[in-house]
Amino acid sequence: MKVVSVHEGVIPISSSIRNAWIDFSAMDCSIVAVVSDVIRDGKPLVGYGFNSNGRYSAGDILRRRMIPRLLAAEPGSLLDEAGKLDPARAWEIMMRNEKPGGHGERSVAVGVMDMALFDLAAKIEGRPLYRYLSDKYGDGRPDDSVFVYAAGGYYAPDKGLPELQDEMRRFLDMGYSVVKMKIGGADLAEDLKRIESVIDVLDGDGSRLAVDVNGRFDLETALEYGKAIEPYNLFWYEEVGDPLDYRLNAVLSENYSGSIATGENLFSVQDARNLIRYGGMRPDRDYLQFDPALSYGLTEYLRTQQMLRDHGWSSRRCIPHGGHQFSLHIAAALKLGGNESYPGEFQPTGGFADGAVVENSQVGLTETPGIGFEAKSAFYSVLRDLHA
Numbered sequence: 001m002k003v004v005s006v007h008e009g010v011i012p013i014s015s016s017i018r019n020a021w022i023d024f025s026a027m028d029c030s031i032v033a034v035v036s037d038v039i040r041d042g043k044p045l046v047g048y049g050f051n052s053n054g055r056y057s058a059g060d061i062l063r064r065r066m067i068p069r070l071l072a073a074e075p076g077s078l079l080d081e082a083g084k085l086d087p088a089r090a091w092e093i094m095m096r097n098e099k100p101g102g103h104g105e106r107s108v109a110v111g112v113m114d115m116a117l118f119d120l121a122a123k124i125e126g127r128p129l130y131r132y133l134s135d136k137y138g139d140g141r142p143d144d145s146v147f148v149y150a151a152g153g154y155y156a157p158d159k160g161l162p163e164l165q166d167e168m169r170r171f172l173d174m175g176y177s178v179v180k181m182k183i184g185g186a187d188l189a190e191d192l193k194r195i196e197s198v199i200d201v202l203d204g205d206g207s208r209l210a211v212d213v214n215g216r217f218d219l220e221t222a223l224e225y226g227k228a229i230e231p232y233n234l235f236w237y238e239e240v241g242d243p244l245d246y247r248l249n250a251v252l253s254e255n256y257s258g259s260i261a262t263g264e265n266l267f268s269v270q271d272a273r274n275l276i277r278y279g280g281m282r283p284d285r286d287y288l289q290f291d292p293a294l295s296y297g298l299t300e301y302l303r304t305q306q307m308l309r310d311h312g313w314s315s316r317r318c319i320p321h322g323g324h325q326f327s328l329h330i331a332a333a334l335k336l337g338g339n340e341s342y343p344g345e346f347q348p349t350g351g352f353a354d355g356a357v358v359e360n361s362q363v364g365l366t367e368t369p370g371i372g373f374e375a376k377s378a379f380y381s382v383l384r385d386l387h388a
Helices: 059-072 087-094 104-125 129-137 161-173 188-201 219-232 246-255 269-278 297-310 325-334 377-385
Strands: 003-012 028-040 043-050 145-151 179-182 209-212 236-238 260-262 339-341 362-364
Touching: 003 059, 028 059, 028 104, 028 377, 043 104, 059 087, 059 104, 087 104, 087 297, 104 129, 104 297, 129 325, 145 325, 161 179, 161 188, 179 188, 188 209, 188 219, 219 236, 219 246, 246 260, 246 269, 269 297, 297 325, 325 339
Parallel strands: 145 179, 145 339, 179 209, 209 236, 236 260
Antiparallel strands: 003 028, 028 043, 145 362
């Protein structure tokens, strides 16, 4: 097996929404197509990748470092002992001559390529990614369906309480029983009104609502909000302070009895380990949201999972950020606690296969070989144009 060519591009995933920290008016995304010399049905097999939402495209790093290193590698160096494509060996080649630390956008670029290589590896085997991963890295018995929650509730122009409630009703009508909304972009009094309006839609059950601060709060504000929302018994209180402020998270966990979720902006196993060591995360109630597409790909995520096991964490406490098909396959294969879902945002990259059906916040997986972007028609047409 040889990599014949790699094609890279950028697509917009912009919208008028905002959270407590940023707006998405200029958000974009890197996409890649890795073309192999393996021919099926008269066409070469191609692996596709992209970066998850919330981080901008990383085209310069892809073009100047990661793609040239992959193309310059001896073909045999990409293969395992059985002569099959090994994304982990490709990962090592892409990371040659890179200093430790400084993860930032480099982790995004590597994650894009890693996704495409895993897509390609599973296609060569003729299997959906989650079955390929379960046999290779799991117990060979993947989950048949995955828990998903509907993320939304952004701040937007002319979006008042009635519009927020209507959005959440649409999520429920789609089959979701757990939903998430943004807070921290208004004052506490206004956010409490917004929270209560959504809980009303959920028949008064706050445990079906998660709230997300997107890292906005200092410690004083984090504790103030925590005290105010604790009686609601929410599903979780997410990314309350800066992702690297482990002390803030630790103090919050000592004062807030409900579940805390964080980790989507930690991009390496080392940063994830520091969160577990110093962030006060509680394995009996808290959730870890590391996003493989942003954090050096599945190759690094597997190392993170091993680190978590070493520290006594169950994989079921991991619910990745991003709301995309790659993490959905990983969640089923590695028996994670679930996956995020964006029913109305970040198109065409977000969401699952066109025919995916959500029932009681559970969704099944496509049996299409690889990640299954071919079963997501609007996105596949964009990916196909990369190497047409």
